[in-house]
Amino acid sequence: MVKKEEVMKKSVFVVLFLLSSSFAFAEGQFDFSGYLKNEIGIRLQDFNGDLQKFKNIAEVAGEYTVKEDVVLFAKVKYWYDLMYDFRSQYDKGQDAMGHIQRTDWLRDCYLDYTNGAWFLRLGKQQVAWGQADGITVLDRVNPVDLSEYWLQDFVDMRIPLWMANVNYAPKLNSNLQILIIPDFEQSTSAPIGSPFTTYAYTRYDNWKESMKRIGGSVDENIYFPAKKFENSTFGLQWSDRIGDLAYTLNFLDGYYYSARNTTIGLGGVRFKVDRAFKRWQMYGSSFNKTFTNPGFMQGITLRGDLALYKHEPTYIGDPVTASAKEIKRWDNVFWLIGADRYVATNWLLSFQFAQYILDEAKAKDNTRPVQQQYPLNPFTYGPADQVENIFSLKVSTDFMNERLKPEVLWSFTDDNQGRISPKVTYEVKDNLWLTCGIHYFYGDLLDSNGQYREQGQFYTQLKYTF
């Protein structure tokens, strides 16, 4: 079934591509561009040359204007991470990375149709909601590829889905967006043995291996939502302005993109792990406003997101032993406020504060021992605060007529864990850009960033565009 679907998707793309190619010489109707990119990551700790990635990427995008109101757009991408060939320690992850490489190739493939107040985008695509930068509060329409944690650009991190994206603008500056998404992909995480494998996954794999060693078994089953229309994800966004305040109201109803594990003992050292996707809903809102009138706020942009995650699957267990025991369907809240301002001519300061608020500090109706009733961090199975305070500060500027662009991002929480990521981008030529940077992680091993405290990275990116 999956193969049949894959063949169908590929066929659609090939037809679109051939269609586009056949019109390639129609003046002004066909447009394309792309890039070749090399990314090298070297482990920072001890700086002994441990390679974390050696990724080569090729991407091509093409647009064909059938007529003024009908446009076809497609983007394909292929990448291969040679690191998995170079270093035997990553052998275990090679299959998983190979899978990501095979399934990740079609990034966009859609048709745009405009008719007056109506705008339709039909096909494989990404939809980004919200105003947050680097944090997904409302940006939950597409699943994400976390094989490099949250370090990739969001356009590469989001996993595109086949959907109908219908828009109607009843008046100027307003829009009603309806999303019908019959497609489903799960969010992917870094495979075992790779630099950014989550601590929870590593521990789980270790446990599985230890069971095998003592003659036990772990039977894993993953249950995807059945391919029925009622299992589609549905989304709704209303956007409008009140004076110079722009706002959106958002709603999403679908399957949570990360499967949650339930472990069942079958007697002795035999276990069954069921991985299932749970349905959840998101109610939310976002706003942005720039203070344009004279006054002490002039020049400041405020933006924010607010989301209620209804029935969000939340792990409960023992944070001390990092052991998940149960899944609760809690109503959690995530909100964020950001402020941006230019200072001293061209230094942009961008600050964000966010709170992720869990429904409960401790499961109430749990029959398990007290130490197993606490909410867990899904990345590490370590402790999750009921109220997690998250901060981020980005400073960027430019030199040499924007040829040299330095930027520093510092994101952290009130648990003294975080990430500092300075980088510099240099435009060697119009079509050749070089980026160098560092990701430095700190914090406790059971914190989201702290789990990678030994995986700090020095990286380079060389990008040739055409």
Next chain:
Amino acid sequence: MKKLCLAVLGIVLLTGHAMASNLEYFKVYTPKQGMSADEIMNIEYFVKYTKFAHDASFYGKAYFIDKSGSVRERETTRLRITLGRKSDDIAYKDLVMFTAPAQVKGLATLTWTYMNPKKEQDTWLWVPSLKKIRKISAANADDSFMGSDFTNEDILTRRFEDEAYTLLREENFKGYHCDFTKKTYYQDAPCFVIEAKPKRSPWYYSKRILWVDKATGAGIYEEMYDPNGKLFKIIFKKFQVYNVNGKEYPAQELLEGKDLRTGHRTVITNEDIRFDIGIPEDQLTEQKLMQSRW
């Protein structure tokens, strides 16, 4: 008495500005002999921001040329609609979309400029690497415009009310030889020579000397002086008059800016300029920007 004098002076100045700013949108104005510096500059701004046209589209190229002669290039498509609308105070809306090189292809900024001179612009940025729109703070007026030798103020935000003007003289322009096109422009063109001093102090320049073409009201050449009175930048603009439905619209076809301190220069060419083509306002909204493909 002193306060009264100041108040009267204030009223006179305000009235003067109100009169000076009272040009009607969608009309064509040219400077006349005997006009004051304020009246001439008011027309110059009117021409600069194409307030005579309901809308305009431009396809442009920008060349950034450093001291060694190395050239970087950008291509843009720009849409502008002029509104002059009192209900929401919007003067005009601009959409600039980068079309090349591929690294910046898709990057787009939408700007709304207000009639109230004290009100800053609203700016949205479509960021292809996020596939997301970001409301951004207006960049500071003295920051470089797109990495060029022009400041944001030079291109976008400087307004009539930001400076005080003195008519220095009338003369025939000596001509400008453009290194990029290897051509000489406006030789012996009759001009008003105006001194413009910024009201903001301290500021990155102490004065501009402008040559305003008598035929079109366009500012064709200017010299900028730093706070120490030293010439540090020159800007040249070449205008072409377009006949649109019987009206004569002067449009900027070529801009050259030279930073004399760094030896860096920027050339912007506008090609395929079209006026009054009926660009609908809903093409310049945040919602439309979100539908970008690149």
